[in-house]
Amino acid sequence: MRAVILAAGEGSRFRRTVGFGPKPLYPLYGVTLLERAVRCARQAGCDEVVVVLGAEGEVIRRRLLSRLQSPEAGAAPGPGVRWVEAAQWRRGNGASLLAARPLLGDEPFLLMMADHVMDPGLCRRAAEAARDPRRAALLSGGGALLLVDPRLDQVHDLDEATRVRHQDGRVIAIGKGLEPYTGVDTGVFVGSPGLLDALEEVRDRAGDDGPVTLTEGAALLAAAGRLGAVPVDQGWWLDVDDADDLPAARQRLLASACASGGDGSVARHLNRPVSRRLTALLASTPATPDMITWAAALLAAAGAACFALGLPAAGGILAQLASIVDGS
Template identity: 40%
Template structure:
């Protein structure tokens, strides 16, 4: 197995034929792949995550109430993918028969991906597998070695590995070092292995994988640390929902975002993601709340103005969360969101400056507002400009040193504005914002001067 120089897009088989008896009464009338999870069905979530990982061609194997899945998904065009369907009349015998039913659909493929319609995952998990190319007859199984993080370890398929190969696989293994995640890249050897394992009764995919393991034909890709979950029981839907919401936190979140905004925004998102509300609509709502905050500041309703400023900060996270959960992220959306954030901030600062001037009659309060308007975008601008010039991520430790613990990002600025409104300290809040934003800008220039002045290699 070698890392791909250029990742080739493989065809993916999605096994979606089972009857999901544990999910009755829902599955009395609907197939399990159509179970809803945070605004999408299970199978939509699987297909869109795989699409984000780089897969465009899918074979969906149908069985129990399969026509409902076909009618729901169509040919895949509305998702930007291509879907062909295979019917497995023997679906009641197990998922091994479903993969055998799809053999002709991948006859021209050297290798192909296989995944389950009820295994929710993050795209980076599949990207890691796709970046490694099995050779010849070899196949690949993604495994998770963090046994403490498995949602249902007792029911999970366990594996024992040696030297990068699967040597044993079974739900009843007593000695194991990883768990089967349900994501494979197979060669056509799997079909012969399944036929050899077929006794005419139950036939699981694991039975075929065992045959490959005996011949050292299935290698390991360690995906420990990546999000995935097998939604195999009704209570695991709630676990999947909670874990998906936890994935919405970003490494770039500021202190206020991490500890205040994100816990609130994800609760709002949990509800709003089930509605037709689009991320762009939420972006517009956040902007209008910021404008309303500015107006309230200008007319002297400081407490409500401060609270609205903080609420705008919270809602500003919801649009991105909905976009990520529904796979509706776009470059245009991110671009417009960034611009409206700047306009919203300007409206708030203008409102604060207006109130300060009307309250004191001193023109210097207007100059103070101008200083805040000039300094507010500098945190984002410095990071984006560094990335554009160097092609590298912004080195926060090198650029800011100990001052990185003093936040000046948008979430922190709006939190300061809220406090200014709540305590009637609008002018002190403006002074603090001006000093903070310009002070850190000068500090960044000083710290990065040597690095940016060095000749390009």
């Protein structure tokens, strides 16, 4: 399966509130938003990633290429990345997706947004759903799938979310301000030629320069009973729109990276809180995992030396520090 990542928008609200652009290159703990999306696609088993560019496209392309070709980035080796320039990106994300149509063929594809950060398990969930016989039949019949989050109490900014009403595995309606609604759009789709056809219909209706959005295309499929709902019952995601979203994005990324179900009492109440703060500090520095491993080993060796010299208090402190650093 291919993945398509939309990275064509201007991100004007993000630039205005954060003072940074282009948005897909914003680093969260040393890894850009776009690079995180590429990693998610790879972890879902996608054999090719198509990145759709628009605003400041060449800047984004050069930066991502340099990152993906660096072994320290943790993203290579993996499936290749192809680039598409969306000439009509100003018309909306639907028009940007249509620019990738010549590369997509007749097979389903994973569709993601560059400015969404998420648990990689969500992308795997979408890819697995596409292999379900009933949903595969929907895709081959000109439909699409949308990951829908019904956990409304866990949505970071519910007022900004695109709302969904779904029932019996199908999306009935989708749109901003929809009432009543049963979930929200996570920004993760499994697309098909049918979704692209719907977007072309939206473009034809919009005229020469009217807006063409994914939500409009999805609404056409929903009205025809051809938009499947894939409910999300675990994992997390977050749409990074502006400065207010960044603290929550950092918190969720850090909690996810440091999660461990096997922590004992000391690790849970002492090691983990300290190592999380240390991880947050180190992630945005040039320090590599190998450097951290060596630091932990040296601390452990120093602790052992203290024990051998009859300095148990110093040895215990150094051993505890080694454990904390090793968990960072």
